[in-house]
Amino acid sequence: MSDPRDRFNDGLSAASRPANATLAASRLEIRDDGGRLLAHWALDEVCVIDENEANGSMVFALGDVEGPRLVLYPSPEREAILAARPELRRWRRRRGLLESRTVLIWSLAMLAIVAAGYFGWRPLAGSLATLVPPIWEQRLGEAMHESMIEQMRVCENTAGLNALRNLAERIAPPSLDEPPFTVDVVRIGMPNAIALPGNHILVFEGLIDESEGPEMLAGVLAHEIAHLDLDHPTRRIVEQLGLGALVTIAFGGSNVGDAGFALAMLAYSREAETEADARAIELLEEAGLRSDGLGRFFRKIGEDMPDSELPDWLSTHPELAPPAAAPPGTAEGDAGLAKVDWAALRGICGKKTGRE
Amino acid sequence: MTDSAAGGGSVPASLATRTMPPVAAGPLLDYDGRLGRLYWLFIKNLLLSMVTFGVYRFWGRTNIRRYVWSHTRFMGDAFEYTGKGSELFAGFLIVFGFFFVVSTLAQIFIVAVGFDSPLVPYFDVVFALAIGYFAFVAQYAAQRYRLTRTVWRGLRGSMSGSAWIYGFYAFLLALLSGATLTLAWPWARSRLIERRLGSSYFGDEKVSVAFSSRTLYPSYVIGLIVFAIGLGIAGWLGFVALQQADFFNRVMDLFSSNTDPEAPGDTDAMVAIIGLIIAVYVLAMLIVALLYTLSFAWFQAATAQTVAAHSRFQDLRFSSSATGGNMAMLAIGNFLLIVLTAGLAIPIVIQRSIRYVVRHLHVSGILDVERLQQAALAKPKTGEGLLEAFDPGMF
Numbered sequence: 001m002s003d004p005r006d007r008f009n010d011g012l013s014a015a016s017r018p019a020n021a022t023l024a025a026s027r028l029e030i031r032d033d034g035g036r037l038l039a040h041w042a043l044d045e046v047c048v049i050d051e052n053e054a055n056g057s058m059v060f061a062l063g064d065v066e067g068p069r070l071v072l073y074p075s076p077e078r079e080a081i082l083a084a085r086p087e088l089r090r091w092r093r094r095r096g097l098l099e100s101r102t103v104l105i106w107s108l109a110m111l112a113i114v115a116a117g118y119f120g121w122r123p124l125a126g127s128l129a130t131l132v133p134p135i136w137e138q139r140l141g142e143a144m145h146e147s148m149i150e151q152m153r154v155c156e157n158t159a160g161l162n163a164l165r166n167l168a169e170r171i172a173p174p175s176l177d178e179p180p181f182t183v184d185v186v187r188i189g190m191p192n193a194i195a196l197p198g199n200h201i202l203v204f205e206g207l208i209d210e211s212e213g214p215e216m217l218a219g220v221l222a223h224e225i226a227h228l229d230l231d232h233p234t235r236r237i238v239e240q241l242g243l244g245a246l247v248t249i250a251f252g253g254s255n256v257g258d259a260g261f262a263l264a265m266l267a268y269s270r271e272a273e274t275e276a277d278a279r280a281i282e283l284l285e286e287a288g289l290r291s292d293g294l295g296r297f298f299r300k301i302g303e304d305m306p307d308s309e310l311p312d313w314l315s316t317h318p319e320l321a322p323p324a325a326a327p328p329g330t331a332e333g334d335a336g337l338a339k340v341d342w343a344a345l346r347g348i349c350g351k352k353t354g355r356e
Numbered sequence: 357m358t359d360s361a362a363g364g365g366s367v368p369a370s371l372a373t374r375t376m377p378p379v380a381a382g383p384l385l386d387y388d389g390r391l392g393r394l395y396w397l398f399i400k401n402l403l404l405s406m407v408t409f410g411v412y413r414f415w416g417r418t419n420i421r422r423y424v425w426s427h428t429r430f431m432g433d434a435f436e437y438t439g440k441g442s443e444l445f446a447g448f449l450i451v452f453g454f455f456f457v458v459s460t461l462a463q464i465f466i467v468a469v470g471f472d473s474p475l476v477p478y479f480d481v482v483f484a485l486a487i488g489y490f491a492f493v494a495q496y497a498a499q500r501y502r503l504t505r506t507v508w509r510g511l512r513g514s515m516s517g518s519a520w521i522y523g524f525y526a527f528l529l530a531l532l533s534g535a536t537l538t539l540a541w542p543w544a545r546s547r548l549i550e551r552r553l554g555s556s557y558f559g560d561e562k563v564s565v566a567f568s569s570r571t572l573y574p575s576y577v578i579g580l581i582v583f584a585i586g587l588g589i590a591g592w593l594g595f596v597a598l599q600q601a602d603f604f605n606r607v608m609d610l611f612s613s614n615t616d617p618e619a620p621g622d623t624d625a626m627v628a629i630i631g632l633i634i635a636v637y638v639l640a641m642l643i644v645a646l647l648y649t650l651s652f653a654w655f656q657a658a659t660a661q662t663v664a665a666h667s668r669f670q671d672l673r674f675s676s677s678a679t680g681g682n683m684a685m686l687a688i689g690n691f692l693l694i695v696l697t698a699g700l701a702i703p704i705v706i707q708r709s710i711r712y713v714v715r716h717l718h719v720s721g722i723l724d725v726e727r728l729q730q731a732a733l734a735k736p737k738t739g740e741g742l743l744e745a746f747d748p749g750m751f
Contacts (some may be wrong), residue, residue, distance in 0.1 A: 009510040014559060014728040016433070016509060048435055050426050054388065064438050066512035066730065071433075099415050102442055107408035112407065 003073035005057070008038050011068035021070055022058075023080050028060075039068060043084060046093035112161040125239035129231060136180050136236050141198020145182070148202065153187040155205060160348030161185065163341035164221075165201065166212070170287045171222045171338065176228050183221075185348050189299060197233040205349050211297065214337035217345070218284065219294025219329070226279035232272050258316060281329050289336050291329030364666035383623040384719040387710050394703035397423055414448065415441030416730070424710060428433065431506060431723065438512070439505035447501075463655070488530065493523035499552055499734070504735035509725075511559040514733035522551060542572040549663055556671070560729040567666035575654040583661070585652035590643050609631065642695060650686045654680030656687075664717060670728065686712050741744070 008030050010021035012202040019038060021030050028041040031164040041062060049059040049069070058078070060070040081087055093308070155161075160184075168183045175208045181199035191202045201224050203217075211217040227233060277294065337345065401416025418441040424439035462483060497524050498517035502512035529544035544570040553565045598604065657678040664676035690708060693701035 006719050011510040011729050012512055014509045014723070014725040016725070050434060052434070059434075061438075061510075062609075066438070066507050067510055098469040099441065103404070103408055103415055106445065107411045110409040110411055 002075045002077045005073050007071050008032075009069040009071075010038065011066065016071075019070065021072060023079065023084055030082065031249075038061040043081075046081075046085070046193070047087070047291070048088050051091075064188065085283055090323070093121055093160045102159075122239055129235040131232055132221055132238065135177075138198040140237070140335050141196045141200050141233075144196050145202075146197070148186070148196075149184065155185040155349035155352065157344065157348040159341075159344035160341055161345075163337055164339075164348070165344045167218055167336050168201065168225065171218065171283050171289070172225050173229050173283060173286075176225065181228065185243040187349055191218055193224045193226040198238065199228055201225070201228070203297055210301065210344060211293075212300065212336060213293070214342045214345075215230075215293030215335045216297040216300075217293070218289055218336040219280065219291070222280035222283045222289075222291075223276050223294055226276040227268070227281060227320075229271075229283070230272075230275060230279060232268055232276065236268060236272070285331070285333070286331075289333045290331050292334075293329070295328050338353055370470065376533065381390040381716075384431055385717060386429045387424075387427055387714045388429075389424055389707065389710065390705060391707050393423060394420065394707060395556060398703045411445065414444035417441070418444060420551065420706070425506065428710070428714070430719075435507050436507040437505055438507050439501070443501075443695045446737075465647060482663055487525075489523050492526035492530070493519045495526075496522040496552060499556070501736055503556055503558075504731075506558075508558070510730075512731050512735070513556065513558045514731040514735060516562075516733060517554050517555040525551065526594075539577075542576045542659075543569040545569075545659070546572065546662075549659075553663070553667065557731060557733060558728075561670050561727075563667055563669050564665040565663065567662050569660055570664075571657050572655060575658045576652075579652040579655045583647060586651060589642070590647060603632065603636070614651050645687065646691060650684055653687060654682075654685035659682040660716075670723055672719055672723055675718045675720070677718065678718045682712070682716070688695075 002020045004018070006021065007016040008021075017038060019030050020033070021028055023029075023043070024040075025046060026043050028043050028046060029037060030039045030041070031037055045062050046060055047063065049061045050107055051058045057071055057073045060072065072081075087094060087182050094331050112320055145339060164185065165183050168181070170180060176199050179199055181201065183201045183203065185203045185205060185208070188204040189206040189209075191206040192203050193201060193207050195201050201221070203221070208217060211220075280294055281291045284293075290316065335342075397416065397420050401413060403419070404412040407418060418437070418439055421439065422437040422648040425435040427512075428435050441665060462479070465479070496515075500515040500519065503515050506513045526548050529540075529547060533539075533544045535622040550565055550567070551564050555572045556563045582618075609625075657676075660676045660678040660683075668676050686708060690705045693705055693708075
């Protein structure tokens with residue numbers, strides 16, 4: 001006997017009819033109490049939609065969309081159907097398997113996309129950067145430059161600035177003429193300098209203090225100029241943030257003017273630093289200057305500070321690991337600045353205050 | 357199981373049905389989901405989402421819905437959720453791709469006109485407004501998706517009308533509401549509920565709903581006043597407390613030139629004060645959210661009562677026993693559960709919320725099941741992508 005609560009919904013109306021379901025060869029015949037045929041389903045197409053834990057009833061259908069439904073309570077007739085297609089009992093596990101397969105495929109697809117992005121992005125960014133119109137690059141650089149200059153104290157001793165700018169002018173290749181490059185000194189104790197897109201260079205006061213002579217300063221300056229000549233800043237920004245963010249910065253994101261942010265963003269790869277070092281030596285030699293300053297500067301910084309205290313920006317410098325590997329350069333050529341100019345530059349930020 | 361129903365569930369069998377034997381009395385709407393099962397689904401979702409780069413969460417969400425639907429019964433028959441994780445995922449990909457392309461184009465446009473161009477502020481405003489518009493479109497589209505994926509006795513739901521047009525309508529009403537310092541909001545919200553609910557079908561039968569927002573105004577205005585006063589008091593207390601703790605002076609120090617980022621002591625102090633600022637901000641947001649929930653609980657309850665009382669589905673009538681008190685208990689309980697467990701209590705929140713609805717939404721009258729036919733309106737192929745973009749949470 002089938003269960004009196006067994007019922008059938010025809011998928012056309014919400015009416016439930018008492019039903020008896022019996023197996024006939026490969027078909028499931030569903031009849032009402034009077035024996036009238038309500039529906040017949042091909043047994044292979046039947047699936048289980050749900051199972052009620054409380055009363056043991058199962059909902060059968062021809063697919064997991066709307067349509068006819070057959071509700072059967074435990075009975076010998078239902079056992080016969082489940083015996084004919086045993087996988088119906090494992091409907092939950094089958095659905096789980098199907099789900100896992102789809103999720104696995106999509107997860108692998110996501111993994112592939114992430115991997116492609118991770119490994120393919122740098123070369124792609126390099127070529128994207130060449131597509132950035134000069135005017136955008138200029139705007140971006142100006143936005144960064146202006147807001148940094150606004151937020152930091154700039155050293156404005158005329159004689160010192162002139163000396164520095166003349167030195168930079170001597171080193172700079174023609175690529176830095178358009179847009180015309182700028183050099184400023186900002187009052188930050190770190191021995192560093194930074195090159196911004198659009199041919200802007202900021203020299204930190206700490207760099208001038210730490211340089212033992214004009215040739216060291218000229219070396220670092222040439223290194224920054226080389227970054228600009230090689231288009232590193234724009235490439236790095238595109239690489240770091242994607243084209244979209246390049247623009248966000250151009251709009252004056254709140255932390256644009258933050259030197260720490262700019263330094264972190266413009267932290268180049270070892271390859272880029274090596275490239276810039278090599279180009280710096282070339283530029284110095286072309287200008288007839290001593291080219292051993294850069295290597296000596298890095299060695300000095302490396303000796304002054306134990307590894308753990310090295311600022312992040314220095315840690316990617318190949319010269320520091322091992323320290324002896326700095327590009328030697330040659331002592332041929334002049335130092336770049338006359339004694340009086342060097343003195344003016346040393347005092348560019350005026351009288352020293354407190355800590356420094 | 358009975359094919360008919362009345363308030364309380366017992367109806368003379370002869371009047372109601374010729375086809376199925378009558379069954380014991382009980383509420384028409386019933387939920388018997390178990391918390392343990394929900395937790396299992398939730399934990400599985402959490403863990404698998406982590407190892408599948410977030411891909412699993414669409415399937416996880418589908419599984420939770422399927423569980424909840426299949427343990428919610430109407431007239432003794434459980435609902436079925438027939439949505440698929442792949443539909444939610446496809447919807448997400450479409451919307452994500454669309455947003456990616458649009459925002460990239462927008463940014464390129466801005467660089468092209470120049471970031472200091474006078475056009476740019478307008479552009480930002482347009483972008484923000486578009487987001488607001490899409491949020492309303494998403495609300496409608498998501499309701500349609502869920503309705504078309506809900507099956508009961510083999511019939512499914514559907515929804516007429518265009519989500520894009522609803523978006524415009526809702527957007528205009530929201531602007532109007534803003535222009536009236538939100539005093540038009542109870543009225544506007546009522547029109548939007550009418551529109552969404554009144555376009556909803558189950559089978560071939562539409563929900564009919566029409567009501568006046570007049571009865572909602574007392575609770576709304578009182579809610580506004582309580583909220584404003586509460587904000588004032590909380591703000592004042594917070595200010596005094598922060599001043600006691602010397603908070604403002606310490607924040608000012610952060611911006612003063614005396615601080616040297618290179619001095620280790622100063623750096624530690626900066627980190628501490630920034631942490632403090634974040635903590636104060638988060639706490640303030642939580643207090644505002646709590647105040648808001650509490651102030652408007654009575655308005656929410658009044659809305660639920662009014663909507664229920666003025667809705668019909670065929671010959672079914674509805675009523676709600678939601679009150680400000682029980683609504684506030686539910687909302688604040690849920691709020692604290694989520695905040696205090698950092699989201700780990702989500703299954704409890706789901707369970708409480710559904711139980712609340714089932715306990716306080718009363719259905720009475722007789723559903724003519726012979727007359728209720730299969731849905732004719734089409735169903736969308738992908739699900740909720742837009743709503744996904746506005747992150748409706750776990751369920």
